[in-house]
Amino acid sequence: xxxxxxxxxxxxxxxxxxxxxxxxxxxxxxxxxxxxxxxxxxxxxxxxxxxxxxxxxxxxxxxxxxxxxxxxxxxxxxxxxxxxxxxxxxxxxxxxxxxxxxxxxxxxxxxxxxxxxxxxxxxxxxxxxxxxxxxxxxxxxxxxxxxxxxxxxxxxxxxxxxxxxxxxxxxxxxxxxxxxxxxxxxxxxxxxxxxxxxxxxxxxxxxxxxxxxxxxxxxxxxxxxxxxxxxxxxxxxxxxxxxxxxxxxxxxxxxxxxxxxxxxxxxxxxxxxxxxxxxxxxxxxxxxxxxxxxxxxxxxxxxxxxxxx
Ligand SMILES: [Zn+2]
Numbered sequence: 600x601x602x603x604x605x606x607x608x609x610x611x612x613x614x615x616x617x618x619x620x621x622x623x624x625x626x627x628x629x630x631x632x633x634x635x636x637x638x639x640x641x642x643x644x645x646x647x648x649x650x651x652x653x654x655x656x657x658x659x660x661x662x663x664x665x666x667x668x669x670x671x672x673x674x675x676x677x678x679x680x681x682x683x684x685x686x687x688x689x690x691x692x693x694x695x696x697x698x699x700x701x702x703x704x705x706x707x708x709x710x711x712x713x714x715x716x717x718x719x720x721x722x723x724x725x726x727x728x729x730x731x732x733x734x735x736x737x738x739x740x741x742x743x744x745x746x747x748x749x750x751x752x753x754x755x756x757x758x759x760x761x762x763x764x765x766x767x768x769x770x771x772x773x774x775x776x777x778x779x780x781x782x783x784x785x786x787x788x789x790x791x792x793x794x795x796x797x798x799x800x801x802x803x804x805x806x807x808x809x810x811x812x813x814x815x816x817x818x819x820x821x822x823x824x825x826x827x828x829x830x831x832x833x834x835x836x837x838x839x840x841x842x843x844x845x846x847x848x849x850x851x852x853x854x855x856x857x858x859x860x861x862x863x864x865x866x867x868x869x870x871x872x873x874x875x876x877x878x879x880x881x882x883x884x885x886x887x888x889x890x891x892x893x894x895x896x897x898x899x900x901x902x903x904x905x906x907x908x
Pocket of ligand 1: 657659678682
């Protein structure tokens with residue numbers, strides 16, 4: 600096995616190749632992305648000469664400057680909260696095009712270290728590393744509300760629904776929200792909990808309120824993040840929790856499915872107008888391809904009375 604010293608640019612290329620190969624990206628695409636990675640410091644220098652693009656941070660509204668160019672988008676980095684984001688405007692139709700494809704689950708399952716939708720022991724690690732942080736970060740509601748009814752959990756971007764399936768086995772009333780009709784239809788064979796097949800932001804939840812809202816590796820794909828967090832707050836009961844997981848790290852810059860690349864600061868700032876008791880936990884893990892994936896679990900509580908702002 601080839602072992603490369605830390606900080607070696609070749610190592611970052613090998614790492615990028617391993618990651619994107621697991622997502623089925625052709626080698627010539629990977630080579631180009633890897634080459635861009637090596638030249639990134641040079642591009643940063645050019646940006647300092649005044650040739651960079653500028654923009655406004657979607658999290659804290661401060662100034663952002665050129666950070667990177669991947670194969671599809673230009674990325675800007677906020678000078679205040681260090682959030683990195685795609686500066687190109689993305690319509691909801693584009694998002695739907697990206698995630699409504701029937702083969703999305705099949706492509707993504709390798710990245711998620713799983714091989715089949717059917718419940719079974721092969722899901723254990725996947726489910727544990729999502730449900731355990733709910734406990735560790737105090738985002739797991741009691742099974743029953745004070746009136747005796749079951750506590751409700753909503754997952755945004757619930758995909759096939761395996762996490763909700765396990766939470767329902769524990770005794771919770773669970774709901775999914777998922778854009779991809781094809782995945783939801785396929786999962787019906789194994790799971791029976793209700794799934795809202797719609798955009799989270801535009802869907803009318805009417806009187807439905809939740810004790811906890813969870814979302815794993817979804818927010819980095821979405822536009823209008825502040826509106827999403829505000830809507831989560833609106834849909835939670837007082838003292839309800841929001842917990843989401845997002846990736847971080849410069850290796851992610853090659854992944855042009857992602858519109859946001861969080862810093863610990865930007866994750867906290869995103870929550871701070873609507874939530875209190877905000878915590879960020881490092882949830883980095885190593886895939887079966889021995890590639891480290893950086894991720895943050897972010898959580899906060901809706902105030903008991905009134906709002907934070
Ligand atoms: Zn910012």
